[in-house]
Amino acid sequence: MSPRPIRIRKVSKPPVVSGFKPFGNKNTEKNKSVFLHYEEYEALRLCDYEMLNHHQAAVLMDVSRPTLTRIYSRARQKIAEALVDGKSIIIEGGKIYFDSDWYMCENCGCNFNHPVKTEEIKFCPLCKSNKITNIELGEEYDENYKPRCDDICICPECGYEQPHQPGRPCKNEICPQCNNRMVRKGTPHSRKFNY
Amino acid sequence: MKIAITSTGNSLESKLDQRFGRCAYFIIYDTETKGIEIIPNPNKDVEEGAGPASVNLVASRNVKKIVSGAFGVKIKSLIDSLKIQMIVLKETDKTVQDIIDMLNK
Numbered sequence: 001m002s003p004r005p006i007r008i009r010k011v012s013k014p015p016v017v018s019g020f021k022p023f024g025n026k027n028t029e030k031n032k033s034v035f036l037h038y039e040e041y042e043a044l045r046l047c048d049y050e051m052l053n054h055h056q057a058a059v060l061m062d063v064s065r066p067t068l069t070r071i072y073s074r075a076r077q078k079i080a081e082a083l084v085d086g087k088s089i090i091i092e093g094g095k096i097y098f099d100s101d102w103y104m105c106e107n108c109g110c111n112f113n114h115p116v117k118t119e120e121i122k123f124c125p126l127c128k129s130n131k132i133t134n135i136e137l138g139e140e141y142d143e144n145y146k147p148r149c150d151d152i153c154i155c156p157e158c159g160y161e162q163p164h165q166p167g168r169p170c171k172n173e174i175c176p177q178c179n180n181r182m183v184r185k186g187t188p189h190s191r192k193f194n195y
Numbered sequence: 196m197k198i199a200i201t202s203t204g205n206s207l208e209s210k211l212d213q214r215f216g217r218c219a220y221f222i223i224y225d226t227e228t229k230g231i232e233i234i235p236n237p238n239k240d241v242e243e244g245a246g247p248a249s250v251n252l253v254a255s256r257n258v259k260k261i262v263s264g265a266f267g268v269k270i271k272s273l274i275d276s277l278k279i280q281m282i283v284l285k286e287t288d289k290t291v292q293d294i295i296d297m298l299n300k
């Protein structure tokens with residue numbers, strides 16, 4: 001059986017330098033270097049520089065939380081090796097892609113991305129209009145999200161109806177007219193009461 | 196700067212192709228020389244891997260922007276790492292000439 005394919009890690013931007021060299025090289029292992037992958041650099045940046053927790057970092061890199069923790073521990077191991085043995089660090093390799101922001105132009109209706117992060121984007125590349133908005137194409141967790149439900153709670157005694165509140169069992173709702181416990185309308189349970 | 200536009204036909208009057216990897220023709224427009232190069236897409240009827248092959252074709256012409264109707268999931272990240280800008284125009288009746296006019300504005 002072949003192993004599961006490696007999920008491609010998302011890296012927001014490439015590092016500003018491509019490596020680090022030891023200073024004052026006495027008794028160091030000359031010409032030896034450790035290869036820090038881009039994904040390890042990104043994990044280190046998110047966890048230690050941006051101070052995110054592993055779960056938040058994993059979402060940003062589009063991998064699972066355990067995978068992020070493995071990448072991160074490998075990054076620390078490699079950097080510790082470079083510091084202790086006096087090796088240089090070369091940042092390269094890894095299975096990654098660079099993510100870029102997506103924008104929408106309100107004038108011509110096109111979507112476009114922005115691959116060069118150093119320049120700020122002001123105009124639509126197609127129609128040169130400045131009415132552009134940043135859009136998120138990825139699914140993000142929305143804190144204000146409320147499940148929608150068209151069900152109705154009904155009182156089995158008097159037939160009083162009210163919209164069902166998702167997450168609240170109908171039997172916990174009390175009918176304001178006759179103080180009975182309510183049931184969900186249309187279920188076999190409620191049909192017993194002829195409503 | 197060179198811009199690739201996916202086209203359904205081999206003239207400037209043809210409409211924008213809604214697919215990238217399996218479009219009929221690539222029209223490469225140079226904003227400086229105003230020159231136009233029309234390349235028939237060899238990956239039009241390929242069963243698999245048409246997207247990456249088309250990216251290679253377009254990238255070999257040093258294109259900086261691509262205008263198309265949609266980009267597949269496999270190649271979005273590829274194009275991103277090549278620092279090529281993707282412009283997505285959905286459900287449009289615009290011809291290639293219209294798009295070139297917009298770019299020249």
